[in-house]
Amino acid sequence: MNAVTPAASVETSIERAPKNYLTEGGHTLKSWLLTTDHKRIGLLYLFSLLFYFTIAAIAAAMMRMELITPQGDMVTSETYNKLFTIHGTLMVWFFLIPSIPAVLGNFVLPMMLGARDVAFPKLNLLSWYLFNAGGLLALYAVMFGGVDTGWTFYTPYSSTYSNSHVIAMAAGVFIAGFGTILTGLNFIVTTHKLRAPGMTWFRMPLFVWSMYSTSVIMILATPVLAMTLALMSIERLWGVGIFDPKLGGDPILFQHLFWFYSHPAVYIMILPGMGVVSELITCFARKPIFGYHFVAFASVAIAILGFLVWGHHMFTSGQSIYAGMVFSFLSYMVAVPSAIKVFNWTMTLYRGSISFDTPMLYALGFIGLFTVGGLTGLFLAAVGLDVHVQDTYFVVAHFHYIMVGGMVTAFMGGLHYWWPKITGRLYPEKLGRLAALTIFLGFNLTFFPQFVLGYLGMPRRYHAYAPEFQIYNVMSSAGASILGVGYLLPLIYFLWSLKYGKKATANPWKATGLEWQTTSPPPKHNFVETPVVDGPPYQYSAEAAEAEFKKGEIYG
Amino acid sequence: MADAHAALQEQFEEMPQQKEAATLGMWAFLATEVLFFGAMFMSYIAYRNAYPHAFAEASHHTIVLFGTVNTAILLTSSLTMALAVHAARENNIKWLFRFLAITIFLALAFLAVKGLEYREDLREHLWPGPHFKPELPPQAQIFWVLYWIMTGVHALHVTVGVGLLSTMAWLTSRRKFSADYYTPIEMSGLYWHFVDIIWIFLYPLLYLIQRYSS
Amino acid sequence: MKSTNAQKKNYIRVWIALLALLLLTWGLAEVNLGPFNNVAALGISVAKMSLVVLFFMHGRYEKPLTWVFIIAGLVWFLIMVDLTLSDYLTRGDVPGARQTWRHAEKNPPTLQPSTNLETFH
Numbered sequence: 001m002n003a004v005t006p007a008a009s010v011e012t013s014i015e016r017a018p019k020n021y022l023t024e025g026g027h028t029l030k031s032w033l034l035t036t037d038h039k040r041i042g043l044l045y046l047f048s049l050l051f052y053f054t055i056a057a058i059a060a061a062m063m064r065m066e067l068i069t070p071q072g073d074m075v076t077s078e079t080y081n082k083l084f085t086i087h088g089t090l091m092v093w094f095f096l097i098p099s100i101p102a103v104l105g106n107f108v109l110p111m112m113l114g115a116r117d118v119a120f121p122k123l124n125l126l127s128w129y130l131f132n133a134g135g136l137l138a139l140y141a142v143m144f145g146g147v148d149t150g151w152t153f154y155t156p157y158s159s160t161y162s163n164s165h166v167i168a169m170a171a172g173v174f175i176a177g178f179g180t181i182l183t184g185l186n187f188i189v190t191t192h193k194l195r196a197p198g199m200t201w202f203r204m205p206l207f208v209w210s211m212y213s214t215s216v217i218m219i220l221a222t223p224v225l226a227m228t229l230a231l232m233s234i235e236r237l238w239g240v241g242i243f244d245p246k247l248g249g250d251p252i253l254f255q256h257l258f259w260f261y262s263h264p265a266v267y268i269m270i271l272p273g274m275g276v277v278s279e280l281i282t283c284f285a286r287k288p289i290f291g292y293h294f295v296a297f298a299s300v301a302i303a304i305l306g307f308l309v310w311g312h313h314m315f316t317s318g319q320s321i322y323a324g325m326v327f328s329f330l331s332y333m334v335a336v337p338s339a340i341k342v343f344n345w346t347m348t349l350y351r352g353s354i355s356f357d358t359p360m361l362y363a364l365g366f367i368g369l370f371t372v373g374g375l376t377g378l379f380l381a382a383v384g385l386d387v388h389v390q391d392t393y394f395v396v397a398h399f400h401y402i403m404v405g406g407m408v409t410a411f412m413g414g415l416h417y418w419w420p421k422i423t424g425r426l427y428p429e430k431l432g433r434l435a436a437l438t439i440f441l442g443f444n445l446t447f448f449p450q451f452v453l454g455y456l457g458m459p460r461r462y463h464a465y466a467p468e469f470q471i472y473n474v475m476s477s478a479g480a481s482i483l484g485v486g487y488l489l490p491l492i493y494f495l496w497s498l499k500y501g502k503k504a505t506a507n508p509w510k511a512t513g514l515e516w517q518t519t520s521p522p523p524k525h526n527f528v529e530t531p532v533v534d535g536p537p538y539q540y541s542a543e544a545a546e547a548e549f550k551k552g553e554i555y556g
Numbered sequence: 557m558a559d560a561h562a563a564l565q566e567q568f569e570e571m572p573q574q575k576e577a578a579t580l581g582m583w584a585f586l587a588t589e590v591l592f593f594g595a596m597f598m599s600y601i602a603y604r605n606a607y608p609h610a611f612a613e614a615s616h617h618t619i620v621l622f623g624t625v626n627t628a629i630l631l632t633s634s635l636t637m638a639l640a641v642h643a644a645r646e647n648n649i650k651w652l653f654r655f656l657a658i659t660i661f662l663a664l665a666f667l668a669v670k671g672l673e674y675r676e677d678l679r680e681h682l683w684p685g686p687h688f689k690p691e692l693p694p695q696a697q698i699f700w701v702l703y704w705i706m707t708g709v710h711a712l713h714v715t716v717g718v719g720l721l722s723t724m725a726w727l728t729s730r731r732k733f734s735a736d737y738y739t740p741i742e743m744s745g746l747y748w749h750f751v752d753i754i755w756i757f758l759y760p761l762l763y764l765i766q767r768y769s770s
Numbered sequence: 771m772k773s774t775n776a777q778k779k780n781y782i783r784v785w786i787a788l789l790a791l792l793l794l795t796w797g798l799a800e801v802n803l804g805p806f807n808n809v810a811a812l813g814i815s816v817a818k819m820s821l822v823v824l825f826f827m828h829g830r831y832e833k834p835l836t837w838v839f840i841i842a843g844l845v846w847f848l849i850m851v852d853l854t855l856s857d858y859l860t861r862g863d864v865p866g867a868r869q870t871w872r873h874a875e876k877n878p879p880t881l882q883p884s885t886n887l888e889t890f891h
Contacts, residue, residue: 119567216842220843221591222588223595240685240701583836587842587846588843590846602855606858628789631789635785639781745827749823760795
């Protein structure tokens with residue numbers, strides 16, 4: 001444990017209902033909407049994200065309902081196009097990209113560093129407003145006719161032929177993107193400049209390394225997306241664009257520019273999850289991480305290498321074969337640091353003192369599901385195989401295994417882990433485990449059949465399909481309904497816990513890390529005194545934990 | 557606790573830390589701007605590589621005089637901005653204000669020249685679309701689209717710069733800055749120099765393609 | 771940093787150098803140097819940028835960490851250019867491939883889409 005003993009007042013404080021960031025700083029709506037407290041901003045993001053997640057989930061539910069039967073009999077193909085576009089754009093830009101960074105990162109990162117807040121608290125609030133301004137435009141696009149280009153906005157359909165609200169959605173993503181850039185900028189400067197005394201780079205929790213790497217991607221990739229969407233919109237508005245083949249333009253240039261951002265973006269959508277998993281595995285195996293330096297550098301390597309592989313989304317687009325080979329090779333390279341992390345988590349589990357609390361269930365689920373997703377990515381990185389499975393359900397299954405099986409699972413794990421810190425309440429553990437198992441089963445039933453479907457040749461983005469594919473589609477839709485129940489459960493019991501959950505102590509998990517050295521919920525300025533750090537992170541002892549377990553003293 | 561500086565924000569321990577954070581933050585922001593403009597430069601590179609002759613011909617219709625004068629104006633404005641920061645460091649608030657004012661004036665001059673140039677370009681039917689100058693090959697429209705977008709986005713950044721520097725001038729007149737604290741002036745300077753650097757690259761790419769054959 | 775007057779003189783010197791480079795880049799564009807026109811133009815722009823970064827933006831006095839940020843922005847832009855060009859410069863480098871970019875200028879597309887497939891070989 002980092003050598004800081006919590007002040008005596010921290011332990012007894014739950015009895016006195018101390019002042020904390022929820023009670024200090026005002027109760028009014030205005031005090032929340034004008035807050036610069038990173039903890040409150042994290043919660044503001046949580047509410048916004050829940051809203052957009054719900055809309056995108058409803059779109060998915062409608063798609064899965066349509067796909068129960070081979071005929072396109074529930075919605076027209078135009079409507080179906082709008083459903084998968086809404087699902088994709090909202091899930092990517094208005095849920096996954098912010099998710100862990102904006103909610104857990106905002107809340108926990110300054111505390112992990114021993115800081116009072118992020119480097120630029122007002123910019124932090126501005127980020128949230130930019131996110132919502134973009135979200136409102138996206139909502140307008142959804143409600144007033146939808147968008148049907150797919151989340152990838154490929155030209156010339158998006159720039160010339162589509163009759164939907166492309167520009168509104170693109171503008172929404174553009175504006176929200178600047179919120180992302182500011183968040184990334186904030187985290188980078190905070191990590192460099194606001195670490196507590198004694199907190200060297202290699203004493204930081206791995207969650208911070210992940211957030212830092214994610215932030216580097218955010219600030220370097222997102223501007224390119226912004227300009228690309230702007231160029232596409234200009235072409236759409238004035239017909240004077242640069243992707244128009246009639247004038248000698250190249251639609252593939254759009255794809256290069258789009259994927260230069262969007263591939264690194266998928267690393268924005270997994271690195272934070274990996275950071276959470278490092279925290280969970282160490283805590284619930286009661287062991288220091290195996291190979292701290294390797295995991296830390298792997299995060300940075302993923303961020304950098306992730307910028308070199310975007311052409312693997314374009315193998316079948318008309319890109320040159322030589323470029324395809326280069327991108328394929330680089331894509332195999334980028335898998336290496338991810339694999340290193342999986343090995344290191346596994347070795348951390350080995351000879352650990354493992355308990356299966358809800359956060360750990362999610363972390364273990366992450367390791368398995370992310371590995372499946374990552375390996376199938378390598379299938380896709382092989383040009384020859386990609387020719388057959390590109391634009392099929394194989395791709396859909398691959399990225400859902402990583403984004404849902406990986407990132408969303410890690411988000412759930414992190415939410416459960418830090419819930420006591422954020423709210424001062426414990427969620428009901430048994431229900432937590434039940435939900436985690438439900439999600440795991442529902443998820444696999446939904447998405448594993450999609451690998452088979454893709455391999456057998458069912459194209460993605462189609463609402464009608466050949467009858468021989470029906471059995472797998474029915475399995476997938478059944479899984480989706482179970483998955484839906486699995487996600488509803490935490491929504492219900494988290495809300496329940498706010499009023500009826502057991503009050504939490506400062507450190508219910510007996511975890512290391514500076515965020516656990518202060519009250520639950522924390523005071524407005526996080527720490528009564530600035531902590532001083534004099535040791536590495538994850539000072540757990542599996543042997544000691546086993547001894548305690550045998551004596552019957554389990555934490556709770 | 558020792559007297560905290562009036563401008564010290566509560567998440568920082570001391571002023572040098574705050575200033576270093578501001579500097580890092582501004583350079584990180586400028587890196588994002590490099591990528592933002594970078595997407596347009598990438599498009600330019602791709603198409604100039606594909607259509608070198610069409611681009612050269614199209615570029616001959618830009619007005620070199622305006623472009624060169626504007627480059628000189630921006631380079632000079634960078635000088636006056638640097639001198640403004642220097643004046644702040646020397647606690648010479650009078651000259652800080654004056655150099656800021658001159659920089660703003662030069663920025664407005666840039667925009668004025670740009671405006672005149674745009675008017676000429678439009679008169680020459682250099683706006684892409686159905687009425688584009690028929691003597692030019694079709695791919696010349698791609699050059700001109702990029703011209704309008706790149707100079708347009710740059711001009712937007714100049715305009716934002718005018719707003720930013722005007723705010724700095726106003727705050728200067730309200731005695732907010734001294735040799736002890738002038739970080740916002742420096743940060744504004746970094747932004748302004750960046751705007752200049754973008755133009756330094758735009759100028760040869762847009763105005764000087766094979767001028768020997770025009 | 772240098773004394774105040776020396777600093778000011780330095781700024782003026784840099785400014786004069788920048789204006790000189792401006793005239794140079796304009797002058798060279800009027801001379802046919804073949805491929806070196808591009809090299810010269812870009813090289814002079816890079817030189818001007820370096821002067822602005824080092825002297826006007828005080829890059830000379832900045833810490834190595836700041837330089838990491840500066841270099842990163844430039845390197846990332848170069849990554850985008852480099853790998854994208856790996857596509858554009860190698861299109862048609864497979865025997866029997868269709869009409870490529872390099873030939874496109876000699877056979878510019880007409881403004882009406884062609885219905886005659888014969889023209890697509």
